[in-house]
Every structure is written in C-alpha cells, then in structure tokens.
Amino acid sequence: MQQDKMIRHSLSLATLFGALFLQSYAYAGPIAMAIHGGAGTISKANLSPEQEQAYREKLEEAISAGYAHLKQGGSSVDAVIKAIQILEDSPLFNAGRGAVYTWDETHELDASIMDGRTLNAGAVAGVKTIKSPIEAARTVMDKSVHVMLSGEGAETFAKEQGLETVDNHYFDTDFRLEALKKAKAKLERDKTAWERPENLDYKFGTVGAVALDRQGNLAAGTSTGGMTAKRYGRIGDSPIIGAGTYANNASCAVSATGHGEYFIRYHVAADICARVAYQGLSLQDAANKVVKEVLVDADGSGGVIAVDNKGNIATPFNTQGMYRATVDTDGNITVAIYQPKE
Amino acid sequence: MQQDKMIRHSLSLATLFGALFLQSYAYAGPIAMAIHGGAGTISKANLSPEQEQAYREKLEEAISAGYAHLKQGGSSVDAVIKAIQILEDSPLFNAGRGAVYTWDETHELDASIMDGRTLNAGAVAGVKTIKSPIEAARTVMDKSVHVMLSGEGAETFAKEQGLETVDNHYFDTDFRLEALKKAKAKLERDKTAWERPENLDYKFGTVGAVALDRQGNLAAGTSTGGMTAKRYGRIGDSPIIGAGTYANNASCAVSATGHGEYFIRYHVAADICARVAYQGLSLQDAANKVVKEVLVDADGSGGVIAVDNKGNIATPFNTQGMYRATVDTDGNITVAIYQPKE
Numbered sequence: 001m002q003q004d005k006m007i008r009h010s011l012s013l014a015t016l017f018g019a020l021f022l023q024s025y026a027y028a029g030p031i032a033m034a035i036h037g038g039a040g041t042i043s044k045a046n047l048s049p050e051q052e053q054a055y056r057e058k059l060e061e062a063i064s065a066g067y068a069h070l071k072q073g074g075s076s077v078d079a080v081i082k083a084i085q086i087l088e089d090s091p092l093f094n095a096g097r098g099a100v101y102t103w104d105e106t107h108e109l110d111a112s113i114m115d116g117r118t119l120n121a122g123a124v125a126g127v128k129t130i131k132s133p134i135e136a137a138r139t140v141m142d143k144s145v146h147v148m149l150s151g152e153g154a155e156t157f158a159k160e161q162g163l164e165t166v167d168n169h170y171f172d173t174d175f176r177l178e179a180l181k182k183a184k185a186k187l188e189r190d191k192t193a194w195e196r197p198e199n200l201d202y203k204f205g206t207v208g209a210v211a212l213d214r215q216g217n218l219a220a221g222t223s224t225g226g227m228t229a230k231r232y233g234r235i236g237d238s239p240i241i242g243a244g245t246y247a248n249n250a251s252c253a254v255s256a257t258g259h260g261e262y263f264i265r266y267h268v269a270a271d272i273c274a275r276v277a278y279q280g281l282s283l284q285d286a287a288n289k290v291v292k293e294v295l296v297d298a299d300g301s302g303g304v305i306a307v308d309n310k311g312n313i314a315t316p317f318n319t320q321g322m323y324r325a326t327v328d329t330d331g332n333i334t335v336a337i338y339q340p341k342e
Numbered sequence: 343m344q345q346d347k348m349i350r351h352s353l354s355l356a357t358l359f360g361a362l363f364l365q366s367y368a369y370a371g372p373i374a375m376a377i378h379g380g381a382g383t384i385s386k387a388n389l390s391p392e393q394e395q396a397y398r399e400k401l402e403e404a405i406s407a408g409y410a411h412l413k414q415g416g417s418s419v420d421a422v423i424k425a426i427q428i429l430e431d432s433p434l435f436n437a438g439r440g441a442v443y444t445w446d447e448t449h450e451l452d453a454s455i456m457d458g459r460t461l462n463a464g465a466v467a468g469v470k471t472i473k474s475p476i477e478a479a480r481t482v483m484d485k486s487v488h489v490m491l492s493g494e495g496a497e498t499f500a501k502e503q504g505l506e507t508v509d510n511h512y513f514d515t516d517f518r519l520e521a522l523k524k525a526k527a528k529l530e531r532d533k534t535a536w537e538r539p540e541n542l543d544y545k546f547g548t549v550g551a552v553a554l555d556r557q558g559n560l561a562a563g564t565s566t567g568g569m570t571a572k573r574y575g576r577i578g579d580s581p582i583i584g585a586g587t588y589a590n591n592a593s594c595a596v597s598a599t600g601h602g603e604y605f606i607r608y609h610v611a612a613d614i615c616a617r618v619a620y621q622g623l624s625l626q627d628a629a630n631k632v633v634k635e636v637l638v639d640a641d642g643s644g645g646v647i648a649v650d651n652k653g654n655i656a657t658p659f660n661t662q663g664m665y666r667a668t669v670d671t672d673g674n675i676t677v678a679i680y681q682p683k684e
Contacts, residue, residue: 153575233495242609
C-alpha cells in the first residue's frame with residue numbers, strides 16, 4: 001500500500017513537472033511582429049519633420065502595444081487587432097478615422113483577419129458605420145458561419161453582435177476631403193488619371209499587422225478605407241483572404257498594401273506563403289520575388305509585411321516609401337518609412 | 343531590276359507562306375473544356391430519370407456551345423462566357439434564373455472571370471438586377487480599372503455599360519422558394535443547422551467553366567446565387583479571385599463549387615495552380631490533393647473543374663455528386679453526375 005501511494009505520489013509529481021515543463025515550453029517560442037501604415041510616393045520632400053515624427057510615434061505606439069501583448073503570452077490574433085486598432089483610431093492612416101472618401105463623399109471601409117493556426121478568417125467589405133472594421137472582421141471570424149460579409153448586411157450583423165457603431169462622419173478629416181476634391185477634379189478631366197503614376201497615392205494608406213506568438217501561431221490582419229474617390233462598390237484586396245491578408249502556421253503571415261487590383265489578380269499574400277511552403281524559399285526571398293519582380297513586371301505598386309513561423313520578418317515594397325515598424329525575435333523595435341539604404 | 347523584282351517577289355511569297363504557317367500554328371494547339379453545375383448530395387435516389395435527363399441535356403448544350411466556339415478558333419474567355427450563360431439562363435442551376443433565395447426572399451448573385459493570358463480578372467458580388475452576372479464580371483474585367491464591384495454600385499456600373507437588367511423576380515422559381523422556406527424553418531429552430539451534413543445542399547449549385555483555346559490561353563469563370571437563406575451581405579468564394587476562380591496560362595484554370603467559406607480560407611483555385619506551378623504536380627494530382635485531402639481534412643465539401651495548358655482535365659469532388667461535363671483534346675464530350683466508378 002505504502003509503495004503504491006509512493007508510486008502514485010511520484011506519478012503526481014511527474015505529472016506536475018510535466019505540466020510545468022509543457023507550460024514553460026508553450027511559452028518558450030520566439031515572438032515577432034510587423035505593422036504597416038501604407039506604401040506610396042512617400043519621400044523626405046513630401047513629409048515635414050513634424051509629420052514624419054507623428055507617423056513614427058504612432059507606428060511605435062502600435063507595434064509596442066502588439067508586442068507587449070505577445071510578451072505576456074497573448075495570442076497573435078489579439079496582438080494584430082491591438083496594433084491595427086491604434087492605427088484605425090489615428091487620422092494619419094487610411095483606415096478607420098482618417099479613411100479616404102468615396103466619390104459620394106462617404107467612407108466605405110474594408111478589413112480582414114486570418115488565424116494561421118485554424119485557417120479561420122473573417123472579413124467585412126464596404127461598411128460605413130462600424131467604428132473598428134478589424135474588430136468586425138474578427139467577430140465575423142469568431143461568431144459567424146461566414147468568412148466575408150458586405151455592406152448593410154455586415155453592419156446589421158455587427159450591431160447584433162454589439163459592436164460600436166458611429167455616424168459615417170466620425171471618419172471625416174479635412175485633408176482627406178481635400179484629396180477627394182483634387183482626385184475628382186482630375187478624374188473628371190481625365191478618366192484614366194488613376195492609372196498615371198503621380199496619382200498612385202489615391203490607392204494607398206491601408207494599415208495592417210502580422211504576428212508570431214509564443215505558441216507558434218501566426219496571424220495577419222488588414223484594414224483600409226480603400227481608394228480615394230472610389231465608386232461602384234469597388235472592393236480592393238484588403239478584405240480578400242489570399243490577396244491582402246493570409247496566415248498559415250505552416251508557412252507565413254502576410255498583410256499587403258498597394259494598388260489592390262493587382263494584389264487580387266496576383267493573390268499576393270497567399271502566393272508569398274505558397275512559395276515558402278512549396279518552393280522552400282526563405283520568407284525574404286519569397287516576399288522579394290512577388291513584390292519586387294512579379295508585381296513590378298505587372299506594374300503593381302505596393303508592399304507587404306510578412307513574418308514566418310520562426311520569427312523571420314520581411315517588409316519589401318516597390319514604392320518610394322512604406323510606413324512600417326518591426327519587432328524581431330530579440331525584441332528590437334525598428335520604425336522606418338523610406339527605402340532601406342543599400 | 344528584273345533580279346530585284348524577283349527577290350521582292352520571293353520575299354513576298356516567303357512572307358505569305360510565313361503568315362500562313364503562323365496562322366496554322368496559331369490554330370494548332372489542343373483545345374479542351376470543362377463545366378460544372380454544382381456539387382452536393384446528388385444521388386440516383388434524389389433525382390428522377392426525367393430530372394437527370396434534363397440536367398444531362400443542359401450540361402451537354404452548354405459544353406457544346408463553348409466547344410463549338412473553341413473549335414472555330416475563338417477565345418477561352420468567350421467559350422467560358424457562352425457555356426456559363428446557358429447555365430445561368432436555365433432554372434436547373436443556382437445561377438441567374440433559378441438562383442437560390444436570400445433570407446429576405448430576394449436573389450443576390452455573384453460571379454467572376456479570369457483571363458489566364460493577361461491575369462486580368464473581373465467580379466461582381468451581391469447584384470440583384472443584372473441578367474447575366476458572368477457578363478457583368480467580364481465587363482468589369484474589360485471596361486473598368488477595378489477587379490471587384492459590389493451591390494448597387496456594381497449595378498450602376500452595369501447599367502452605364504448597357505448590360506441587360508431585369509426585375510429581381512426574373513430569377514424566381516417555385517422550387518427554390520420552397521427550399522428557402524424549409525431552410526428558414528430549420529434555421530429558426532436551430533441556428534447551427536447550416537453546419538449539419540444533411541443541410542449541406544443549401545450551399546451548392548454554383549455553375550462554372552474552364553477552357554483552353556487554340557492559342558494556348560486558359561480562362562475560368564464562375565456564377566452563383568450563393569447560399570439559400572443567406573444574410574448579412576454574405577459573399578462566398580465564387581466572386582473571389584483565387585478562391586472560386588483562377589486562371590494562369592503558366593499553370594491551370596479552375597472553377598470551384600461547394601461550401602464557399604472553406605474555399606476562401608483554403609484559396610482553393612489558386613492553391614491548385616500553385617501546386618502545379620511550384621510543386622510540379624500534375625493537374626490531376628494537384629486537384630485531388632486539395633479537394634480530396636486538404637478540404638476533406640477541413641470538412642470543406644465541394645468540388646472543382648480544372649484544365650491545364652496541355653488540355654488535361656481534372657474534375658474531383660468530395661461530395662456524392664457534381665453536375666459536370668468535359669470535352670477532351672480529342673473532342674470527346676462526357677457528361678456525368680455521380681462519382682466515377684472505381
């Protein structure tokens with residue numbers, strides 16, 4: 001009996017140590033994260049020192065919030081949401097407050113999120129009154145049997161789920177209204193104005209985040225106001241799983257920003273992960289191949305942020321600049337705007 | 343002088359023969375095509391002989407129309423459109439007339455098309471009054487700077503482009519209204535009813551086509567009424583480039599049908615082509631891997647039709663049946679509904 005008890009005792013201790021080991025193991029993986037606030041013709045000449053400082057501070061605030069969550073053992077999905085919500089709430093970026101205007105002087109917002117562990121995903125397209133589109137995308141992922149909801153239907157769903165709604169004017173900013181007026185004037189003179197390089201910035205400003213958490217789970221999310229002066233219920237790549245957003249623990253997590261039509265046609269986010277999974281390319285090589293070769297050959301401007309399941313990060317873009325921040329597996333935070341020096 | 347004239351004459355003859363050679367070369371490639379009219383719990387027990395005959399005749403009519411166009415040297419994009427429009431116009435299929443009903447007893451149609459030569463693409467989502475959604479998708483591809491338009495905006499665009507519009511009741515059929523009433527009764531008793539296998543057919547019935555033309559160009563298109571009793575502006579995989587539709591001359595063309603949410607999350611159409619392009623798999627192996635392994639493991643029901651740039655055809659599905667027809671490079675037309683005999 002005594003021996004039996006000792007064996008049981010030893011087994012309990014073994015179980016306890018096992019559990020402790022598993023827990024420490026579960027928290028032992030590397031963490032890493034990257035965010036973007038849009039790519040485009042961003043140069044020192046276009047940004048005042050004060051503007052540049054404001055962008056840098058907001059990017060640092062957003063990545064720090066996400067990273068703090070990862071450090072505490074939080075999930076990559078939550079870290080992505082936290083970072084993106086800070087960018088949505090800032091008028092500096094084309095997502096949430098500060099979103100660009102449609103042709104009709106309203107705002108129509110798109111967002112998506114994907115969980116690399118379950119390959120579950122959620123997206124909303126063309127929503128006008130949901131304060132945080134990325135939160136709505138997450139609620140579609142977690143609380144509906146669907147992946148993608150659009151327009152008034154998506155808003156009805158969000159309201160039923162108790163998400164915060166706002167008047168469409170909540171998203172207003174004077175400088176975006178100014179940009180709309182200029183864009184419309186150009187487009188009324190010349191319908192092809194959108195295709196000319198100097199007007200490319202009307203398509204940019206999307207925000208996004210990718211993260212690897214201690215449990216080895218990847219996540220990616222993207223939120224945007226879309227294209228200045230957009231019409232006809234245009235949907236870009238941001239709410240399209242595989243185009244603007246993709247995450248799979250087996251390969252990588254990607255969020256894109258740029259000329260959305262090209263990112264849909266080249267299903268950029270999923271293609272980068274497919275090249276990692278099927279061609280055995282490194283994350284950097286796969287991301288460079290798609291952004292700096294495939295998209296460049298097709299005249300598709302923009303960039304991506306990506307992280308793989310080892311915590312490697314890639315942030316290639318084929319424009320002058322891309323607002324971005326990264327935190328690597330050693331905890332080094334980097335904020336950058338322009339092309340890296342060769 | 344005389345000699346000069348002879349040289350010029352010889353050169354002209356050479357040019358003429360060259361042009362004839364080029365023309366015969368341009369028409370020398372193999373042609374092939376496949377179409378589907380949805381996958382689901384289709385069995386001999388569920389279909390009367392008369393119903394089965396009606397499906398078989400309409401499938402044969404559609405593939406014959408597409409094939410006739412390819413034989414005349416027509417483009418794969420046109421062949422895809424011709425076949426799909428015949429299926430859209432038939433009340434037998436869940437696309438165009440005969441589309442399923444939304445929760446609110448309306449019809450919201452989705453469609454997309456992709457040109458494998460240019461990787462250009464067009465899609466419409468949630469349109470209610472456009473008679474031929476696949477034609478609208480093609481018009482977005484050819485006549486707009488966008489890839490994807492949605493809702494009323496897409497309808498405004500279609501009207502501006504002179505496409506035929508109809509009252510939403512044009513799409514009505516009694517048997518789909520009956521199906522809606524049954525679905526709503528089930529869903530009101532049990533919100534998870536959609537997840538149960540016996541109700542899977544509420545998600546199916548999409549139509550699609552893929553084709554290879556004599557010039558070696560691939561195209562894919564898909565058109566659907568979506569999911570019976572859908573709400574909240576739900577968008578499925580059919581209008582999502584990379585999910586329900588994908589075409590690339592370098593690999594293959596795919597149109598999908600099934601439980602759309604899974605086809606988005608696994609970006610099924612583009613993944614099959616990525617496995618062909620990056621893993622060097624045959625079309626059959628790549629399509630089987632995704633439909634019969636990846637999707638089965640994820641509980642994602644449905645099937646695809648696919649053709650590669652040599653004219654190989656694959657039509658795997660993981661449901662009891664899939665309405666389908668193929669025409670191979672020897673011109674053999676096959677119409678089938680049930681699982682092929684082992």
